[in-house]
Amino acid sequence: MIKERTGWLMAGLAVLLLIIAVYSATVGTADIPFNEVVLITLNELPLINRYVSAPEGPSRTIVVLIRLPRIVLGIIAGISLSVSGTSMQGIFKNPMASPFILGVSAGGGLGAAIGFYLGVSFYYLPLLAFLTALGTVFLVFALGRVRKKTDIATLLLAGLAMNFLMSGLTSYIRYMSPPEKMVQMQILSFMLGNLNEAAWNQVYITLPIMIIGLALVFAYSRDLNVIQMGEESALQLGVDVERTKFVQLVTSSLLAATMVAFTGIIGFVGLMIPHGARLIVGPEHKRLIPTAALIGGIFLILCDTISRTIGEIPVGIITVLLGSPFFIYLLIRNRGDTGW
């Protein structure tokens, strides 16, 4: 239906993303008007800043150093998680797959919990979470290799098992940690996912990873389509199935692990956004991937704006609270099939 107008849809979503991003920067404890935010933002951009002048002062500091990095990181997280989820659902041929299916979240959670428990500095905590997330995925991969091939069903079960194992260990650390040291709270906050500690240096690290990840997933759009016919048929249609699975699983795990390291475990985005996008543009990945990316970005900054407005509750709580009813709505709407 929308096939012919996908280009316009993308443009519309991109503009919407921009507007919401700027609007989000006006929201917070200090009231900063829309046009001032626009001017400050434009003034910060190279080249354009020659033609735009913006007022100096506390508003500028708040926008540039606090709100903008948080919004940009939110967009990056939304895009990364949605693209990762789309790729995972494609490879698993299952709309219930998520970026965390291979144990990224539980692994990252364990690393973070260890970090908080040992009092590791904020600089190294993301690194620790990132490494444990990838280590877990590596173990799951090793378990899922059957006769030199990646067996999707085995992989799913291996992911499930490692998720349980890592979560169990995390719970143990939480249980053991003394309450007065705030470790419990820190771990909980990580498990729920938040953008509180956003800073530009995080953007500089996550943005290139997001761009490379998005490009790699998008490059395999058609392979992801053909794999939906079943791996055997895909092979007979000329798809390098093993390479596709490998590249996609590694890329989407990397995207998810990076975001988990910096923003904690923001749930539901990677599971739900691909669904929503699929309802709009259908399952064809060349349209689905960019659509999911844009909707993911929009959704996450909307959720974070709400989270900031109602008093700094972790954004992961908002995504789940907004996401679950939508999910239930989809379930009821699609009950008795015709698919997702």
Place this chain on the structure above:
Amino acid sequence: MVGTLEVRELTTGYGEKEVLKNVSISLKKGKVLGIIGPNGSGKSTLIKAITGVIPTWSGEVMHDGKNIDDLHRRERARVIGVVPQDTFINFPFTSWEVVMMGRNPYLGRFENPKRDDDLAVKEAMEATKTLKFKNRSVRELSGGELQRVVVARALAQEPRLIFLDEATSHLDIGHKLEIMNLIKDRAKHQNVGILSIHHNLNLAARYCDEIVLLDGGEVHAKGTPKEVLTRAHLRAVYGIEAEIDENPRDGSLYVTPIKRQVMEEDKEEVVHVICGGGSGRVMLKELVEYGYEVTTGVLNVMDSDQKMAEFLDLRCVTEAPFSSISEQKNSENLKLTEEADIVVGTDFAVGPGNLDNLKALLYAANSGKKVLLLERKEFDERNHVGTEGDRIYRELINKNNVKTVTGMDKLIRQIDEGNL
């Protein structure tokens, strides 16, 4: 050879398990080659091995003189298109999108479908009568509609060879014939080679130019349907008794399975049955079903026992209808008793014409064979040759290696126990 697919001495399997052993087949362009065989005989594995889904252990597959393993998988997909038995699609792709996937081997990573791709898809959907639901989600299609979409996908692939893996088994008879006619038409007019796995022997007989019968991963028989679809082959491979008729209209064969044998396993023993007048009819069939190699004689042609022996394709010494046993036939019969491990005599009526059959039983007993006599009727009631018959009979039953049994079940049990 140009214009063919040559599979030479192909051996492959899964893990340690060998599934195909030294399979050699040849598929010519423009022809339909059928692959038949029971479950587990390796039919689907053959397609998997040729299309590179599983590696071959040894042997080679040549297409137009080139080893197919040297082809890039995209090139291979331009040579061979496959229609699987089932397709499950979790996401609501439209029919058009699914057929367009057949163009995958022609499109670069970032290339969008062009005019000729659209044309190929449209033509394939027209041929399979699926164009009318090109915008519908494949998840809303019936099984038959989806299968026709998948056939269209294979056609849009424009391959030199099309492999059908029981592709029509879920379709109703109308669509079955429609698809097979379409495929056969492709073979003829576009010089496409078709390899088609069939469960349905009649469909195979009707549409295939040649048939390969697989059994336990090996080629049991190959040739024209007439050469392959014989009672002996079907019995040996499927363990069924079947009648094979020729359709008077188009000369195609028609296979009617009669009964499945109980075939626990093929037994080594040869049982020679001396019978006649219908007394051995059921016995012959039962022994065959129990897996024994059965011979019989001497029977008059048109005797109901003889008809059964012919139906079961048994080695049988026959005499002209209503004639006495000649000396030559008698000696042939005696030879068969010598070759047998066990000789069975039924309670046939003894007259002057077949007294030699009674003597043959005595001959077998005298030469030390185990002889079992079926005695549902007293000998007196069926003796029509007076004292000579009596004398031979008494000599027979007094032998140590001769046993009389009153029922057929008991007799077969005796043979079976003799086995242990």
